[in-house]
Amino acid sequence: MRPLRVLNVAEKNDAAKELSRIMSRGQSFRREGFSKFNKIYEFEYSIFGQNAKMIMTSLSGHLMTLDFTASHQKWHSCAPVALFSAPVTKYVSENYLPIKRTLEREVRGCQILIIWTDCDREGENIGFEVIDVCQTICPNLRIYRAMFSEITPQSITRAAQNLVSPDLLQSQAVDVRMELDLRIGAAFTRFQTLRLQKVFPEVLSDNLISYGSCQFPTLGFVVERYKQVEQFVPETFFKIKVTHEMEDTKVDFTWKRGRLFHRLPCLVLYQICLENPTAKVLSTSSRPKSKWRPLPLDTVELEKLASRKLKINSKETMKIAEKLYNQGFISYPRTETNMFPKSLDLRPLVENQTVDPNWGAFASNVLEQGPNPRHGNKSDNAHPPIHPTKYTNSLQGNDKRLYEFIVQHFLACCSEDAKGQETSVEIEIAGEKFTATGLMIIARNYLDVYPYDRWNAKTIPVYNQGEEFQPSSIEVCTDATHADHIETIKNRCYVGVQQDGTFLPGQLGMGLVEGYDLMGFELSKPRLRAELEADLKRICEGTRNKHDVLVEQVAKYREQFVQAVQEAVKLDQALASYFGDPQEFIDEVLGSEDERGSEPIRLCPRCQTEQMILKKTKDGSYMVGCQGYPRCRASAFFPKFVIEASVDESLCGNCQPGDVHKVKFKFKRGSVPPMMPLEYTGCVGGCDESLRELLELKDLTRLPSESVGGSNSYVRGGKSSHSGARGYQQSSNRGRGRGRGTTSKARGRGNGRSATAQGVTRPAQRGGFSANQPTRDEGRGFVPSGQTWQQNNAGRDASFQPGSGFNQFPSTSSFGRDDENCVVCTCGQPATKLTVKKDGPNKVARFPKKDQTKGGRFTVVQNPEDRAAISLNGETLLQVVAVSRSSAVLRQKATVELPGEENADCVTKKVTLDDRAQ
DNA sequence: GCAAGGTC
Numbered sequence: 001m002r003p004l005r006v007l008n009v010a011e012k013n014d015a016a017k018e019l020s021r022i023m024s025r026g027q028s029f030r031r032e033g034f035s036k037f038n039k040i041y042e043f044e045y046s047i048f049g050q051n052a053k054m055i056m057t058s059l060s061g062h063l064m065t066l067d068f069t070a071s072h073q074k075w076h077s078c079a080p081v082a083l084f085s086a087p088v089t090k091y092v093s094e095n096y097l098p099i100k101r102t103l104e105r106e107v108r109g110c111q112i113l114i115i116w117t118d119c120d121r122e123g124e125n126i127g128f129e130v131i132d133v134c135q136t137i138c139p140n141l142r143i144y145r146a147m148f149s150e151i152t153p154q155s156i157t158r159a160a161q162n163l164v165s166p167d168l169l170q171s172q173a174v175d176v177r178m179e180l181d182l183r184i185g186a187a188f189t190r191f192q193t194l195r196l197q198k199v200f201p202e203v204l205s206d207n208l209i210s211y212g213s214c215q216f217p218t219l220g221f222v223v224e225r226y227k228q229v230e231q232f233v234p235e236t237f238f239k240i241k242v243t244h245e246m247e248d249t250k251v252d253f254t255w256k257r258g259r260l261f262h263r264l265p266c267l268v269l270y271q272i273c274l275e276n277p278t279a280k281v282l283s284t285s286s287r288p289k290s291k292w293r294p295l296p297l298d299t300v301e302l303e304k305l306a307s308r309k310l311k312i313n314s315k316e317t318m319k320i321a322e323k324l325y326n327q328g329f330i331s332y333p334r335t336e337t338n339m340f341p342k343s344l345d346l347r348p349l350v351e352n353q354t355v356d357p358n359w360g361a362f363a364s365n366v367l368e369q370g371p372n373p374r375h376g377n378k379s380d381n382a383h384p385p386i387h388p389t390k391y392t393n394s395l396q397g398n399d400k401r402l403y404e405f406i407v408q409h410f411l412a413c414c415s416e417d418a419k420g421q422e423t424s425v426e427i428e429i430a431g432e433k434f435t436a437t438g439l440m441i442i443a444r445n446y447l448d449v450y451p452y453d454r455w456n457a458k459t460i461p462v463y464n465q466g467e468e469f470q471p472s473s474i475e476v477c478t479d480a481t482h483a484d485h486i487e488t489i490k491n492r493c494y495v496g497v498q499q500d501g502t503f504l505p506g507q508l509g510m511g512l513v514e515g516y517d518l519m520g521f522e523l524s525k526p527r528l529r530a531e532l533e534a535d536l537k538r539i540c541e542g543t544r545n546k547h548d549v550l551v552e553q554v555a556k557y558r559e560q561f562v563q564a565v566q567e568a569v570k571l572d573q574a575l576a577s578y579f580g581d582p583q584e585f586i587d588e589v590l591g592s593e594d595e596r597g598s599e600p601i602r603l604c605p606r607c608q609t610e611q612m613i614l615k616k617t618k619d620g621s622y623m624v625g626c627q628g629y630p631r632c633r634a635s636a637f638f639p640k641f642v643i644e645a646s647v648d649e650s651l652c653g654n655c656q657p658g659d660v661h662k663v664k665f666k667f668k669r670g671s672v673p674p675m676m677p678l679e680y681t682g683c684v685g686g687c688d689e690s691l692r693e694l695l696e697l698k699d700l701t702r703l704p705s706e707s708v709g710g711s712n713s714y715v716r717g718g719k720s721s722h723s724g725a726r727g728y729q730q731s732s733n734r735g736r737g738r739g740r741g742t743t744s745k746a747r748g749r750g751n752g753r754s755a756t757a758q759g760v761t762r763p764a765q766r767g768g769f770s771a772n773q774p775t776r777d778e779g780r781g782f783v784p785s786g787q788t789w790q791q792n793n794a795g796r797d798a799s800f801q802p803g804s805g806f807n808q809f810p811s812t813s814s815f816g817r818d819d820e821n822c823v824v825c826t827c828g829q830p831a832t833k834l835t836v837k838k839d840g841p842n843k844v845a846r847f848p849k850k851d852q853t854k855g856g857r858f859t860v861v862q863n864p865e866d867r868a869a870i871s872l873n874g875e876t877l878l879q880v881v882a883v884s885r886s887s888a889v890l891r892q893k894a895t896v897e898l899p900g901e902e903n904a905d906c907v908t909k910k911v912t913l914d915d916r917a918q
Numbered sequence: 919g920c921a922a923g924g925t926c
């Protein structure tokens with residue numbers, strides 16, 4: 001019988017080497033292939049019950065690449081939209097030809113081919129690329145797939161004894177992904193690059209502005225997070241701190257109210273405490289507390305922890321993890337599973353580690369107790385959680401650190417939770433309650449092997465209930481440290497990674513996301529991609545076929561693309577916030593006037609020399625523009641729901657100078673308010689209020705930079721979402737030099753992915769931003785920048801004058817009602833319930849809302865100005881009301897003046913500003 | 919000059 005000859009192909013050289021070493025028990029023979037990166041290993045192995053000559057070689061990932069055929073490869077060879085249907089071809093690129101030649105040479109004379117690529121979707125597809133090549137040479141080849149998720153002797157032996165057929169469905173899912181990625185990526189990239197290079201030549205003429213179905217949602221995510229941070233307006237808050245030193249131990253008590261956002265009420269309460277500073281112990285308690293050991297490790301968790309604890313970024317982490325896997329030290333690092341399957345015997349894995357000088361004893365202890373991992377809730381049904389498969393102490397650098405982390409995490413999760421006892425003391429000073437907690441650690445357990453978690457013991461002395469004592473200090477502290485972090489972020493409005501490791505989007509990135517968001521698509525959101533992923537999964541499960549999914553997804557993205565092209569002006573518009581006035585792309589949009597037709601409406605109100613013309617754009621919508629373009633750029637684009645527009649003979653009686661023709665419109669049904677007829681003839685000169693509103697017409701006499709909201713008059717729009725973009729830009733400059741006169745170009749270029757510094761500041765003279773320009777307020781309305789919200793609230797303050805009393809608060813007279821929640825003041829009267837919603841920048845609460853008043857008190861009370869809440873009328877009135885986010889508390893009678901100054905003290909019961917409080 | 923996914 002002819003000796004069995006088997007070709008084995010791994011995904012990369014590392015894996016081939018380790019597989020060969022394990023299968024041959026170190027007895028393999030290595031020789032060169034055509035590719036210098038991919039060696040060939042030969043050894044004897046027993047398979048299918050007989051001795052075989054094994055030939056093991058490898059690839060370097062995908063062997064083949066997908067691209068358009070030559071007819072569509074050149075950027076100007078076709079309209080980008082054609083790329084959704086252009087022919088594509090799969091081929092082996094030049095630098096991979098040596099690998100292909102090795103396969104072709106080595107497969108000759110083989111009866112069997114075994115695919116040893118990674119056991120995931122891509123691995124399956126890569127396997128089929130190998131099969132393609134090999135079957136061409138040997139049509140009768142028997143083809144198998146080895147299934148394994150760790151490169152250990154046991155797994156590999158098991159895989160060799162349980163060979164399966166390659167999974168065509170998984171491979172097909174990857175084919176679909178590839179083709180979509182290519183078509184979408186190429187179409188959008190060509191479109192936006194070609195357009196934006198022309199629209200912003202000064203900034204972008206050299207940029208490749210790439211688009212990808214994965215990169216764009218990722219960018220969207222970064223932008224979204226950035227904006228969340230950007231919109232956060234820090235608020236100063238105040239709290240009372242009590243400390244008590246005894247027996248060499250200093251105990252900090254925290255205020256039960258947490259913090260107040262208004263200074264005065266806090267000072268009042270503080271003053272009351274100072275006057276009678278004896279603390280009385282209300283209660284003491286003690287309860288067991290445990291700190292949970294970590295869950296079994298999945299990929300995302302590995303990346304997160306490595307980043308946080310080891311300061312290794314996720315890309316580097318995965319690179320190292322791959323290497324450790326290929327060297328057989330750890331299991332397959334790409335897994336979504338965080339529970340160990342019952343079938344996996346953890347004992348030998350723990351036993352491997354007992355030899356280590358640092359954690360060996362711990363591992364032995366785990367063995368004695370029996371490994372007892374926590375059970376997560378995720379499983380990909382393919383790979384177990386990441387765990388060490390072999391002991392080593394020969395690694396260096398980050399390889400060593402990551403391996404140690406994986407081992408320690410594994411041992412920790414197989415161990416026991418840490419156990420402790422928590423003691424709490426509650427005290428009262430002049431009616432104010434404070435608590436302190438201490439922690440005694442009873443058993444560190446997993447913490448002994450896991451230095452990445454901390455649990456600090458905190459001793460507090462024994463307090464006896466009812467005991468009274470004088471705290472060594474009571475102080476008011478202002479806490480606004482978080483503001484510093486935010487400020488730092490604001491001051492670094494550049495692209496790239498900050499020192500603290502967080503990402504900041506650049507101008508281009510921001511603009512692109514905002515532009516596509518303006519179109520109302522979800523291109524910057526993960527939904528589309530997630531839907532594709534779901535379909536790919538269905539292909540793998542066999543519930544949908546490859547062809548249907550491909551057709552459907554191509555159609556879906558093509559539709560978005562077509563719309564994007566039609567509304568491309570919105571991209572310009574969004575980017576104009578960062579890069580200055582766009583160069584009009586109008587020529588290419590409109591085509592020649594002869595083709596499209598044009599009719600004069602009136603003399604251009606801006607340049608007063610040329611006529612304003614009604615034109616139809618390429619995408620079928622209408623606009624009016626000055627004939628003097630590009631010398632004069634006065635223009636207005638009509639919304640899409642204008643389905644017909646023509647210059648009417650009738651003239652406007654109001655508008656000047658000269659004849660101003662009315663325009664006859666036909667609107668799309670359902671797109672205009674009910675009172676508006678579908679056919680309407682009116683003046684677009686600005687006198688027709690309803691038309692101006694409907695079409696969002698701008699004052700054409702202004703220069704773009706002067707137009708309302710800073711919007712470019714040549715584009716329509718400038719509604720909320722656009723304003724948002726502008727507002728962002730503004731707010732990011734708040735507090736910094738504005739309009740420094742540097743041009744965007746001078747400040748460097750970048751495509752949003754580079755770390756090139758790109759200021760978000762835009763030249764004032766071009767952007768027309770003055771200090772009075774609006775800035776974003778919670779992403780919706782505008783408030784004047786620089787002054788933030790106080791100025792915005794000016795109107796409200798005005799109505800909040802002495803004499804107006806409390807009656808503008810909706811429910812001021814809930815005395816005695818709402819029994820359960822009624823609070824009686826120390827003066828004997830029930831508390832007042834106030835419900836005014838502060839319409840400031842933090843209306844959406846940023847701080848954790850905590851009910852600080854257990855036992856029930858008030859609903860949330862906010863008032864625009866704490867002074868106003870406390871006092872009105874300038875005479876003796878009311879009780880002092882302490883106001884926090886979640887409670888209003890009545891304390892005592894006081895006389896209050898309406899202060900003119902921020903620092904004025906205004907309580908009759910004199911509240912002096914303690915030095916410590918300033 | 920396009921993507922994303924393998925990998926060197």
